[in-house]
Amino acid sequence: MVADQRTNFLYTVAGLTDEQARARSTVSELTLGGLVKHLAATQRSWLSVIDGTAAPEVGWADLDPDGNRMTEDETLDAHLDAFHAAAEAFDRAVREEPDLDRAVTLPRYPWSPPQPLVWTVRHVLLHVFREIAHHSGHADIVREALDGASTTEQMAKAAMGGE
Numbered sequence: 001m002v003a004d005q006r007t008n009f010l011y012t013v014a015g016l017t018d019e020q021a022r023a024r025s026t027v028s029e030l031t032l033g034g035l036v037k038h039l040a041a042t043q044r045s046w047l048s049v050i051d052g053t054a055a056p057e058v059g060w061a062d063l064d065p066d067g068n069r070m071t072e073d074e075t076l077d078a079h080l081d082a083f084h085a086a087a088e089a090f091d092r093a094v095r096e097e098p099d100l101d102r103a104v105t106l107p108r109y110p111w112s113p114p115q116p117l118v119w120t121v122r123h124v125l126l127h128v129f130r131e132i133a134h135h136s137g138h139a140d141i142v143r144e145a146l147d148g149a150s151t152t153e154q155m156a157k158a159a160m161g162g163e
Contacts (some may be wrong), residue, residue, distance in 0.1 A: 033070025
């Protein structure tokens, strides 16, 4: 299901130029390139929780202020490469995980509750699924507002042998 959600998301950003990937098409700060960037970072950060390399605490200053948009010096191709690399590494870690019920402690963020949060690797996997699905919906709205394309149309085109 995670791979399926990624595929749907990638249909939404297919065929964009860098200029389109940077464009805001709604009142939100979200851009399609920024969403690709964010989901790559999301998968990398949750992988670090699974493999035990995550920082114990992340403050406001540690967060990327451009995390949901693509800046002028960034390219969609570079973000897509990072997205695919993060997905591959995350999937490999989950496949190789001997116990999806293994407990992992989440980093403390400014919005975290006072007590440490402990999830299972399975919960992390489901959270990543939810993140991708959640932002796929955002991407679909941004894309439709940008140029009228919809994920469903992109999927149908691909299924019929188109791009």
